Amino acid sequence: MGMEAQRPGNSEPNVRLHPKPDETTQASSTTQEASSIVAASEHMGSFDPRKTLNPAADVKIDVTNADFFYGKKQALYKVSLPLRTRQVTALIGPSGCGKSTFLRTLNRMNDLIPNTRVEGQALFDGQNIYEKNVDVVLLRQRIGMVFQRPNPFPKSIFENVAYGLRIQGKSQSLIKEMVEKSLHGAALWEEVKDRLNTSALGLSGGQQQRLCIARALAVQPEVLLMDEPCSALDPIATLKIEELITQLVKEYTIVIVTHNMQQAARVSHFTGFFLSGKLIEIAPTTNIFERPKQKETEDYISGRFG
Ligand SMILES: Nc1ncnc2c1ncn2[C@@H]1O[C@H](COP(=O)(O)OP(=O)(O)OP(=O)(O)O)[C@@H](O)[C@H]1O
Ligand SMILES: [Mg+2]
Numbered sequence: 001m002g003m004e005a006q007r008p009g010n011s012e013p014n015v016r017l018h019p020k021p022d023e024t025t026q027a028s029s030t031t032q033e034a035s036s037i038v039a040a041s042e043h044m045g046s047f048d049p050r051k052t053l054n055p056a057a058d059v060k061i062d063v064t065n066a067d068f069f070y071g072k073k074q075a076l077y078k079v080s081l082p083l084r085t086r087q088v089t090a091l092i093g094p095s096g097c098g099k100s101t102f103l104r105t106l107n108r109m110n111d112l113i114p115n116t117r118v119e120g121q122a123l124f125d126g127q128n129i130y131e132k133n134v135d136v137v138l139l140r141q142r143i144g145m146v147f148q149r150p151n152p153f154p155k156s157i158f159e160n161v162a163y164g165l166r167i168q169g170k171s172q173s174l175i176k177e178m179v180e181k182s183l184h185g186a187a188l189w190e191e192v193k194d195r196l197n198t199s200a201l202g203l204s205g206g207q208q209q210r211l212c213i214a215r216a217l218a219v220q221p222e223v224l225l226m227d228e229p230c231s232a233l234d235p236i237a238t239l240k241i242e243e244l245i246t247q248l249v250k251e252y253t254i255v256i257v258t259h260n261m262q263q264a265a266r267v268s269h270f271t272g273f274f275l276s277g278k279l280i281e282i283a284p285t286t287n288i289f290e291r292p293k294q295k296e297t298e299d300y301i302s303g304r305f306g
Contacts, residue, residue: 047246049088053269053284057084060223060253061106061129061143066120068101068110068277075101078120079279081272083223088245088254090264090285093274094300099257102274103225105129106255107143108136124223143223144216149232150208152200152215157183157192160200160211164219178218186214187244206237210244217248224248226256230263242267261301265289273297 059082068076076098083089083106091099104110105118106129122129129139141164152160159166161179170178179196183189188210192203200211209229216224226245230238245254245267258264264271265285272282273296281294292298 047243047266049246049267049269050284050286052087052249053286054084054087055284057087059083060085060124062121062123063106064121064123066102066105066118066122066130068098068105068119069117070101070113071115075277076105077277079274079277081279081282083253083255084270085253086249086251087269088249088256088267089270089272089282090268091255091257091272091274092259092261092264092300093280095259097274098277099274100227101277103145103227103255103257106223106225107140107145108134109140109145111136141219142221143225144219144221145225145227146209146212146216146229148228150205150212152203152208152211154199154201156197157200157203157211158196161214161218163215168219179214182214182218183211185217185248186210187240187247188214204237206233206240209233209237209241213241213244213248221252223253223255226254228257228259231259238263261289273300275300 061083063083064080066076066079067074079098079102081089091102093099101110106122108129110116110118118130120130124139124143127134129143153163155163158179161182162175165175165178180189183192188207191207192211195202200208203211209232213224213229230241233241242263245256248254249269256264256268268285270282271285271288273280273288273292273294275296281288281292281297283293287293288297289301292301
């Protein structure tokens with residue numbers, strides 16, 4: 001499954017976060033509704049992604065002209081976007097627009113689906129992720145993934161987190177250390193430290209999802225891909241995952257697919273809007289919700305379709 005790791009990330013946005021009064025009067029009706037989405041983020045705990053937005057952060061994965069095909073059916077068209085280091089990039093758009101497909105190109109999970117093909121480039125440390133000769137096992141350690149439904153293995157809590165490390169042949173003492181560290185990293189340690197040898201399937205849905213995050217973290221990834229990680233969770237468990245994302249981004253580059261625009265506003269620095277397999281627009285999240293440049297983006301965030 002997935003995993004992650006890092007790079008330098010500065011702070012302080014270089015962009016204005018709110019329109020000037022004269023811009024407000026020119027703004028379309030979209031911005032009022034969308035502003036309430038951004039305003040919602042202001043009541044969400046102490047984290048405010050606008051304060052740590054870094055439009056100049058290094059690009060961790062630079063995607064250029066990604067095309068993707070399921071057999072003859074094309075699902076992505078010339079998608080180009082930078083995924084910036086130690087920033088959260090949210091991907092939004094209506095069902096079927098290609099968000100998951102795109103996310104899965106980044107760690108080659110689509111390879112598991114027969115008759116699929118990707119073209120274009122996704123440069124990760126100078127190497128094109130889409131090249132045939134990429135070592136996908138190593139790639140998936142460096143670029144971890146968390147899925148919509150928590151998918152712990154039917155093993156103990158400890159062994160779930162230890163899984164990737166055992167495959168790597170790490171020593172028992174290192175495994176023990178990394179399991180504890182990863183469970184701390186996934187904000188789960190306190191809840192499970194007394195039951196590490198019990199089945200992971202006995203955990204709540206939210207705990208299982210954090211366990212899957214711990215499992216990804218254990219192999220020290222650099223990037224974490226999350227495909228609607230909260231869609232199967234209740235609001236409290238969702239909040240915990242969102243808080244966790246805001247902690248993890250200090251070390252990891254995160255890409256999250258979400259249907260929940262409030263969630264995108266609460267956790268992400270950048271938002272990309274997909275429609276019919278195309279990336280319509282990507283920008284700092286506040287810009288997408290308050291001043292979208294494209295009419296399609298405006299229509300979507302104001303609830304006119306999707
Ligand atoms: N395994 C597959 N085989 C064939 N077509 C597929 C497959 N998976 C997805 N597709 C198609 O590719 C397109 C993009 O699907 P994808 O799952 O990436 O969309 P999505 O934006 O993640 O949607 P959702 O929000 O519903 O999860 C859709 O038309 C979908 O039907
Ligand atoms: Mg999807």
